[in-house]
Amino acid sequence: MREKKSTAPAQEGRAAALAAFDRSEDAAELAELAFPGGPPREPTRADDDTVLGEMRFVRGDVVLEVWLHGRGRLRSVTGLVQGDFDHALLETRRPDRSCDAVASVGEDGRFALRDLARGPLSLALRRSGRAPLVTEWFTL
Amino acid sequence: MGAGLPNQSHKGVHDTQVPPETVRFARQRDEFPRSLSVTATSGHGSGLPEAPKAAGPEPGTAVPGDAELVRRARRGEYPAWEAIVDRHLPMVNAVARSYGLAAPDREDVVQTVWLTLNQHLARLRSPERLRGWLRRVTRDMCRRQRERDARHHPVDPGALAALPRVLGQPSPPSPEDEYLRKEVRDELHRAIRRIADPGERRAALHYLRSRYPRGGDSVPGPGGDPGAAANQRRRMFRTLRRILEESR
Numbered sequence: 001m002r003e004k005k006s007t008a009p010a011q012e013g014r015a016a017a018l019a020a021f022d023r024s025e026d027a028a029e030l031a032e033l034a035f036p037g038g039p040p041r042e043p044t045r046a047d048d049d050t051v052l053g054e055m056r057f058v059r060g061d062v063v064l065e066v067w068l069h070g071r072g073r074l075r076s077v078t079g080l081v082q083g084d085f086d087h088a089l090l091e092t093r094r095p096d097r098s099c100d101a102v103a104s105v106g107e108d109g110r111f112a113l114r115d116l117a118r119g120p121l122s123l124a125l126r127r128s129g130r131a132p133l134v135t136e137w138f139t140l
Numbered sequence: 141m142g143a144g145l146p147n148q149s150h151k152g153v154h155d156t157q158v159p160p161e162t163v164r165f166a167r168q169r170d171e172f173p174r175s176l177s178v179t180a181t182s183g184h185g186s187g188l189p190e191a192p193k194a195a196g197p198e199p200g201t202a203v204p205g206d207a208e209l210v211r212r213a214r215r216g217e218y219p220a221w222e223a224i225v226d227r228h229l230p231m232v233n234a235v236a237r238s239y240g241l242a243a244p245d246r247e248d249v250v251q252t253v254w255l256t257l258n259q260h261l262a263r264l265r266s267p268e269r270l271r272g273w274l275r276r277v278t279r280d281m282c283r284r285q286r287e288r289d290a291r292h293h294p295v296d297p298g299a300l301a302a303l304p305r306v307l308g309q310p311s312p313p314s315p316e317d318e319y320l321r322k323e324v325r326d327e328l329h330r331a332i333r334r335i336a337d338p339g340e341r342r343a344a345l346h347y348l349r350s351r352y353p354r355g356g357d358s359v360p361g362p363g364g365d366p367g368a369a370a371n372q373r374r375r376m377f378r379t380l381r382r383i384l385e386e387s388r
Contacts, residue, residue: 009237010230013247017229017254021213021221026262052288068288095255118244120252122259137255139248139285 020095029133031057031064031125057123057135064123064135075140077113077123081105085127093122093134116140210267225254228271232278239282245289249281256281331383335376343369343376 035056050070057064062083069076081088088105092113101113105125121140125133204212204223212220232253236246256277257270264273325348332344 010233012233013250014229016251017225018222020254020258021218022258023216095251119248120255137252137259139252139281
């Protein structure tokens, strides 16, 4: 995810940028970022689990409310999925197309993905009988 | 709470028509001219450093614009993507550096920008405005990252413990510390009340008040022969230890 500095500053990140090319998901449903919120103004009660930001992704009638948490070096993503579905799984997507966490979306739509490494992240919502819905990429 | 941030959904780029194709490129990946990877930009005028120019295209060879490169990349032509990266990466890096992010965060942001472009490539309605799109996305991501960094400062626990001493200020006791301190003081008081010898009891009370002072406690100096006081203190400790062990 983070490459060694052996290039000129203007060309830093070239390998990662080139590796981002992937046309396999052009047909996927994309939930776009509708509310790129920063950290809340009110401090949280637990200082060791800080809410770093909140975001809202929307695709049709599906809305993903996402909160980013920081605890030391690790990050967590919690949130709420609103939409018309019976059962859904939410999984992480990394730049190397790997998945490092999967969470079941509860009946109330809540989910929690914990102990995630920092770095670029996208979420994929898998609903029974529906095409996967992926969120825009964001930095965790 | 960030509500004033520009919308990241990139509507401005999506709302206009794709211009007619100006330059045709039918070459496949192996035939793609390497010189295109670092040729001039599409001229959107960012005022930021541009990619170093390589030898340039062969005379009579047209340099494809962003719209053409996007169109080819949509078809899965990797060299077109490579040309886009080499054309605009210096600008993206320059914008990211201007936000003063930590190097790892900056690298993550830059990588996320390219992942986002890959994700939106098939949906861009104005690919000829790619440079402006990339600049706006980079700025939005850097701003969000900076807001998160401002909320979350990683601190070395060792440095944190030493901080009050460095500043010359005592660290305020936590409620847990206060409670444990009171427990110790009360148990010592109960043990001292069981000491039979009045001299030892006075020495114990003196020790207790010097170690665990309460509001209004005065701590008189030991006075007298230092050697005798030391012997009395040792006896007092032995007696207190015995009483405390018996009470468990």
